[in-house]
Amino acid sequence: MKRYCDSLVIGGGIIGLSCGYYLSREGFKVQVIDSMEFGSGSSGACDDMILLQSKKPGVVLELAMESLEMYRFLHMELGCDLGFKQMGGMILIENQEELAVMEEFVSSQRSCGLNVDIVDREELRRRQPHVSDRFISSTYSPDDSQVDPFLVMKGFINAGQRLGMEVRYREAAVTAEKNGAGRWQVLTSTGCIVEAENVVISAGAWSNIVGGLFDISIPIFPRRGQLLITEKIPPIGETNLWSASYMVTKLRPDLAKVRENQSEYNELGLGFSFTRTAHGNYLIGSTREEQAGFKKLVDYRALEALSRQVAHIIPLMRHVHIIRHIAGFRPATPDGKMILGPWPGKEGLYVASGHEGDGIAMAPITGKLLSDIFTGRKSITNMKELIPRCMVV
Amino acid sequence: MENEQNRLICRCEEITLEEIIQAIDNGCTSLNEIKRYTRAGMGLCQSRVCSRLIARIIAEKTGKPLDEIVPVTARPPSRPVRIDIFSPRGCNVKNS
Amino acid sequence: MSRIAEHPILGPLKPSGREVSILVDGEEVIAYEGEMIAAALMASGRRVFRYTEKRREPRGLYCAIGRCTDCVMIVNGIPNVRTCVTPVEPGMIIETQRGIGRWGGGDHGIH
Known part of the structure; x- marks a missing residue:
């Protein structure tokens, strides 16, 4: 069997579905395929x-601010609830050294608006009476906000389908080649050949595996987060809450305090995040592990x-029950920025991936x-930094 | 209960038969997918009570034999466990 | 109080703990120390332990072995306590939980 479309999106997580939806909105005939099930990758484990x-x-900050503005109105555009909430966020500061680093960081962010x-x-006590003194x-x-990723994915699927977008889960890309007319021929695991003008790889942590089908090496690797x-x-x-110690470790490694169990912290890449979901569960994170590969353990x-x-950090939490312990793979890049745009030397091949912890x-x-x-269309932001770049992994 | 469609399938998250059927109609064919789509099974009991019911609904709606329906992914802890069980009071720093 | 004193299979049942007083929605209830809270409430004739979040429906004892959500209540200011697997302690303050409940309440200091 053969199917035809303008754009084939490989990867049906939140990024692939967003790409599919916005391309459909511009009138492109889009098909999205994903080797796994709805929400089974990182978009459902974050x-x-x-x-x-x-x-x-x-x-990255500029785009995040723009993305937030889009989220404020996205439920109207997609015609469904996305669980959008703006609870604000606080990064907890434990000592004077952290305070100095965070003051500098905050003032640089303020100058960006x-x-x-x-x-x-x-004020910390007033807003967070249960945080340790x-x-x-x-x-x-x-401004820090949140959405329900499953509702956003459902929203993109339903609104995209109304525009003619087709979404197929449990269908993997197997081989890819160009035909005489310069169009991509992608053979899938269901035995179908999808002929498309353009292919978008948005397979998150798995992007480099998909890239292999197109003979390219995408510098994206999985970083496990529990x-x-x-x-x-x-x-x-x-x-919602985070701790400054993790931010300080990243911004000023020389100040990172030595802990008794330092090697454990390093191996797990432990940082503190504490966020309330739209449904009232809390997500307590997180680890950031380099060596786990694709082991979803x-x-x-x-x-x-x-x-x-x-x-x-929050002694009251001792009374609260854990109901589930999960792991997800953050699609990480060597320079910490996502990869977005046409792949050099491969006409009709695009990559939209590598968001690490910022995919949602x-x-x-x-x-x-x-x-x-x-x-x-000319984009309002400076794209140069995001266009696929050759990086040493 | 007013009618059949309004019948609760997932007691924890209060998900109805109608919502499960809608998910199947929208292309969900596995317990995991229905869970992510509807939240059925995401509650305190982690689908212990509802997953057999949902498996049966899938079988009835899709004709898939019951024994081919894969159980939901189980994750630790297998019962709700209080955080202080993992982090005894006064033992904030592990000495190992 | 309705308790089974003579069980057809287990024989005569005698409460093992001493009689203590607990407060349920402001009313004093006599219970046995160490029995499950849910048992004490059932014995005192109470059947509704909480109201659900979405449909605001009443719930009580369902699985009775700590696997389901249904019998959770606010106990000493902590919501979501499964009363079927939580033993009675003297002076416990127990409240019907509405939806996801609330922290504290009354004058119990939680920390």
Whole structure:
């Protein structure tokens, strides 16, 4: 059997579906295929944040801010609830050294237009009465928001289908070649050949495997993140929470404090995130592991480390039940920026992937930018940094 | 209960028969997919109560034999466990 | 109080703990220390332990072995406590849970 389309999107996670939807909106005939099931990859095994505060000033922060603006209205465009909530976020600061680093970071973000500030101990207590009093202050941004990734994916599918987009799960790309007319011929696991003008690879952590079918090497590798999911509980404080120690480790490695169990922290890449889902469960994160490959296992060491960390920061959480311990693969790139645009030397081949921990936040803007590239519309942001680049992995 | 469609299948998340059938009509064919699509099985009991019911609905709606329907992915802890069980009070730093 | 004193298979049943007083939605209930909260509530004639979040329907004891969600209540200011697997302690303050419940309440200091 043979199918024809303008654009074949390989990867039906939140990024692929966003690309599919925005391309359909421009009138392209789009088919999305995914070797797995709805929500079985990283889009279904992540936190749900549109987090602006963690972004360094530059293209990533600018795009995240734009993506947030799109999310504010996306439910109207897609015609369904997306679980969008704007709870704001705070990054907890434990000592003067962290405070100095965060003050500098926050002021650089403010100069980019991000609504963020440092608040004192009293305001921290007022907004977060259950946080341990070890923390001396915190950042606060009212803009940090979140969505339900499953609802967003469903929304893109349903709205895309109304525009003629076709989505097929459990159909993998097997081989790819160009025919005489310069169109891609992609053979799939169902025995179908899909002929398409353009192919978009948006397979997240698996993008490089798909890239292999097109003889390209995409510098995206899986970074495992383990998360704990709690039962539904009443809100803990006003906002979602992170800890500055992890941010400081990234921004100023020389200041990273030496812990008793340093090697464990390093191996697990432990950082603290604490976010309330649209349904009232909390997601407690997270690890950031380099060496796990595609093993979707969770381990007791991480369960213990994540539990200890949250009980240490929010003692009330000792009473709360963990109902699920999950792992997901963040599509990581060597320079920490997503890859978006046409692949050099391969006409009709595009990559939209490598968002690491920002896939949910960046989904709308990624699809929108890709459709802008397809239509040749000049994009408002500086794309140079994102266009597929040769990087040493 | 007012009618059959309104019957609860997932007690924890309060998901109805109608919602399960809608998910199947929209292309979901596995327990995991229905879970992600509807939240049935995402609650405190982690689908212990509803997954057999849903498997039967899938079998009836799609004709797939019951014994070919793969169970939902199980993840630890297999029962709800309080955080302090993993992190005893006063033992915030592990000495190992 | 309705309790089974003479069980057809297990024979005579004697509560093992001492009699203690707990507070259920502001009312004093006499229970046996160490029995499950749900048992004490059932014995006192209570059947509705909580109201669901979406449909606001009443729920009570369902599986009775700690596997389902149905018998959860607010116990000493902590919501979502499965009363069928949580033993009675003297002076416990137990409240009907509405939806996902709330922290604290009354004057119990949670920490």
